Amino acid sequence: MTAPAVRHIRLVTEIPGPRSRALLARRDAAVVAGLGRATPIAIASGQGALVTDVDGNTLIDFVSGIGTLAVGHCPPEVVQAIQAQAEQLIHLSALVGTYEPYVALCERLNALAPISEPCKTLLSNSGAEGVENAIKFARAATGRPAIIVFDGAYHGRTLLTLSLTSRTYFKKKFGPFAPEIYRAPFPYAYRMGMSEAEAVEQCWAAFERMQIAGVDPETVAAVLIEPVQGEGGFIPVPVEFMRRLREFCTRNGSLLIVDEVQSGFGRTGTLFAIEQFGVEPDIIVAAKSIAAGMPLAATIGRARIMDCAHYGGVGGTYGGNPLACVAALATIDLIERERLLERAKVIGQQIRARFEPLLTDDSLDPLVGDVRGLGAMIGIELVKDRRKRTPAAAEEVLAILGRALERGVLAMRAGLYVNCIRLLVPLVITDDQLDEGLEVLIGAMRH
Template sequence: MVARRDAAIARGAARLTAVAIASGKGATVTDVDGNTFIDFAGGIGTLAVGHAPQDVVDAIRRQSEQLLHMCSIVATYEPYVAVCERLNRLVPGDHAKKTVLLNSGAEAVEAAVKIARAHTGRQALIVFEGAYHGRTNLTMGMTSKYALFKKGFGPYPSEIYRLPFPNLYRRPAGMSEDAYLDHCIAQFDHALVAQVAPEAVAAVVVETVQGEGGFVPLPPRFAEHLRARCSEHGMLFVADEVQAGMSRTGRLFAIEHYGLVPDIVVCGKSIAGGMPLAAVTGRADIMDAPHPGGLGGTYSGNPVACAAALVALDSLTSPAFLERASAIGEYVRAHLERLQARFPDLIGEMRGLGPMLAIELVKDPVSRAPAPELTNAINAETLKRGLITIRAGLYSNCLRFLPPLTISDEQIDEGMAVLAEAIAAAQAGPA
């Protein structure tokens, strides 16, 4: 099957593994040869409620028998309205809110930008180093990692201003965390003079936890500063929670850990239990700024995806699910701390928020030089042993952990034992 894929599918649609999957259930997948793998990749964050949860499957089946597609531009149907009503209640903020549904995270980020520009009458965007916002032309322009996502695809849109994101692990040697945050805050304020005037900025778009950037959480003091500056200057604070949202951090939205209310929240990935759906939710007056017909798409808010989302959201918002997600975070963190103690020369940092965790692999702990080759070797070794892991990070030197949040402690223990073996094998090199 993999050979057929390589022959039939464009090279740019890369694959990270040579596994061909036949089915999945819970936190495991089974390949076409009958091998079962523990899945620590979780569809790159789309499977918080697990592979093929029965209630989601049942909802998809029921909806598919009633209405497969209509297009929300043509007519209204219950699942679309119900998802928007639910998100309006769930997104932080006591103000009146409205929502629009899209197919993917990139589409949703782009829609958020259109909404922000229509509301403010401004064009400029502020984004950050390490950011990933999507693969459309606009969102590629907003994305930071050049070689993997952007090379050869320009030109990119203008009026995008990229500023440093506080990565505490990679702060200058000898600088304290507080001094480094002071420096990053000063850089942000300086950019509002040296790069773009705040009255020209429609939105500051930031991931609450950087995903492709290596699971770097937004430092609370920096987040508070962004919120304050946005409020002061009429810039919209847009939280990109496509990967960090939907209970991935132990809260439905990662921004809930900060006690801040964004003007717009973008979500996707796990919202529909593996079906393609994303959403933009914000203050009603902001969301109503675009003219009728300015938002939407043929498949945006497809009824089958919406039906799946309504059931997935029941799980994602339940106290028991959120409590278990937090417990998974603590359990996996303890495993990773033990791994870091065992391999102190290789694992430079373990970081994340709740169960959204990653380790950064380095060539040595002093220079902190990235070790992408080691990262690839570890992923190859885990795969040999029945565990799916994937990379992340600006330098492709992080392992990210996005298992379904239905995973058991026993499956975590088994997966982490495999990971320890894989790291040791990769460190030793070819036999």
């Protein structure tokens, strides 16, 4: 392993430093305890793939605002677009009147959506809101109530999306949850201890049984799925499974909604991950990297479906705010100009090249059990035992991430068992920065 030419990490205090600790104490006193935080540091600024904390330490960011910053921190084109728009019109509300950036963004998204018929779009503020809107459109268009979701799915934390989300930890005392949600097994081949083809057959058999024993297919408005499960552990849906879901929906008059909040906007090497599955969805939900960190989500779908919601039935005060819209338009320009889709594929290969050799490295504790993902959306699953695939303890994984942070790399966990490391590096990261960050992260796995 050759050392990277330039060192980008610059540590001038321990991590967290005194100013981070002071701000953290203020946060603990002023902000609710239920708001999780993956790290104990406070960030003052960011540029590209680097962040600088309030103590003056510069770190490499492998989290990207939980997959929000495909174009990196503060890209000048996006900053300028926001500044120029702020001088013209910060807010109007699309419920009040019309402004060009909202319309221009919807036109652009309709043209980019991998759906071969005219599309229409609704903008909102967060991934969860985008998913809620998708459910409303699906119910309005089909006149049916039921939604099928999957084990391990994450769709947000509002009450409807929390109902759609799988992991019980997030749900604890927040019920009762929304009705008419049916959960099917997800073909998570690694944890099922079988080949992908076997996992597909097993889960498909359960899906078919569910139509007899769980939910009448004639009441199913939509099947909602993440093409690559994010929070659930960075697990791509097997192509054959997605194809069968599409077939089920077409045959049954249900809609296929893909939640691309985390997998969309270039992360997987195509603008939408679903482009790599050879099937067309009916509705796509995009958010996160769509607007370089500005709060924005888009629910994009076939016009004949999207126009079924009654006049005044959707929208909100802020959804598609002018600043967020111009940020998204500049972000799309940047993804195209900098060829970030190609770059995502290369980054994914580079990450795999570093982690795959660890699949046979017995000196690590915990061990690397699986390296998987799509494009630059790569997860590493850690286990105690390779044969039994026993998940590594969450504390061990968090300890690795803690060591990486102390050495200057921000990375985050994922997975139902909190035993995966998810890599969501900004796609503008340089090769040197990526090398340096990976070296630190792998070093942290070696203690």
